[in-house]
Amino acid sequence: MSGSSTGLALVVAAVAVESLAQLLLKVGATGGAACLASKYRARVARIASLGRPAPWITLGVGAYCLEVFLYTLALHHLDVSVAFPLGSLCFVGVALLSRVFLGEAVGRTRFAGVALIILGSAFLAW
Amino acid sequence: MASPNPRIPRTVIAGIALAVLLDTVIQITWKLAVAGIPDDASLGATVSGALSGPYFYVAMLAFGAQLINWMRVLARADLSYAQPFTALSYLTVLTLSSHTLHEHLSPARLCGVGMILAGVFLISRTSHRTPDVQRGTRA
Numbered sequence: 001m002s003g004s005s006t007g008l009a010l011v012v013a014a015v016a017v018e019s020l021a022q023l024l025l026k027v028g029a030t031g032g033a034a035c036l037a038s039k040y041r042a043r044v045a046r047i048a049s050l051g052r053p054a055p056w057i058t059l060g061v062g063a064y065c066l067e068v069f070l071y072t073l074a075l076h077h078l079d080v081s082v083a084f085p086l087g088s089l090c091f092v093g094v095a096l097l098s099r100v101f102l103g104e105a106v107g108r109t110r111f112a113g114v115a116l117i118i119l120g121s122a123f124l125a126w
Numbered sequence: 127m128a129s130p131n132p133r134i135p136r137t138v139i140a141g142i143a144l145a146v147l148l149d150t151v152i153q154i155t156w157k158l159a160v161a162g163i164p165d166d167a168s169l170g171a172t173v174s175g176a177l178s179g180p181y182f183y184v185a186m187l188a189f190g191a192q193l194i195n196w197m198r199v200l201a202r203a204d205l206s207y208a209q210p211f212t213a214l215s216y217l218t219v220l221t222l223s224s225h226t227l228h229e230h231l232s233p234a235r236l237c238g239v240g241m242i243l244a245g246v247f248l249i250s251r252t253s254h255r256t257p258d259v260q261r262g263t264r265a
Contacts, residue, residue, distance in 0.1 A: 116245030
């Protein structure tokens with residue numbers, strides 16, 4: 001894999017991990033599986049009943065540390081002007097995860113806002 | 127377009143504002159912590175270099191405060207509503223770094239600033255919290 005494709009893969013991985021970290025923190029902040037969309041809530045509750053309550057916040061912070069590590073590695077392969085706007089794709093990741101797993105109302109207005117933020121960050125890095 | 131929601135709790139607004147402030151502190155101090163370290167320094171040298179000054183510890187303190195603050199925000203607002211506001215820290219960091227480095231703000235960058243502000247404005251016009259019934263959590 002060439003340097004830039006390694007860098008791109010690392011940024012994509014960092015974005016996915018950061019979006020997941022935010023999801024885990026949200027679940028932790030609202031006291032567990034209750035904030036999940038109903039179809040996932042039942043499944044997660046079943047897993048949770050097997051042992052102690054899931055350490056959502058610890059998992060979220062752990063995912064954040066992994067994200068910092070991945071993004072730092074990515075910066076060794078990519079220019080900041082490329083890595084920075086790609087990193088802002090986590091706003092899309094969070095919007096999608098919030099819609100699918102939390103059942104949040106992510107409509108056209110929120111997606112349009114996210115699109116403008118990503119475009120704006122591309123201009124900032126230009 | 128969704129109608130504006132005038133009843134966003136003050137705690138959510140204050141929490142988001144604090145999140146942007148703390149994010150700015152984290153990014154600036156993190157940058158300062160590694161500022162003097164040469165690019166070709168080994169991993170060990172980079173880590174010990176970052177740990178030798180005060181900035182790294184300020185960044186860690188701010189990170190801890192941010193975690194507590196962010197959990198409070200997320201307990202009261204949608205994740206997909208609150209998280210995009212953190213893009214405002216791009217603007218505060220840009221403003222601070224261009225001020226200290228005396229960088230010129232190019233037209234492209236000003237366009238970017240405008241777009242981020244417009245994006246955050248659009249999201250602020252949506253409801254800060256999806257009702258439980260709509261989320262299907264009262265199944």
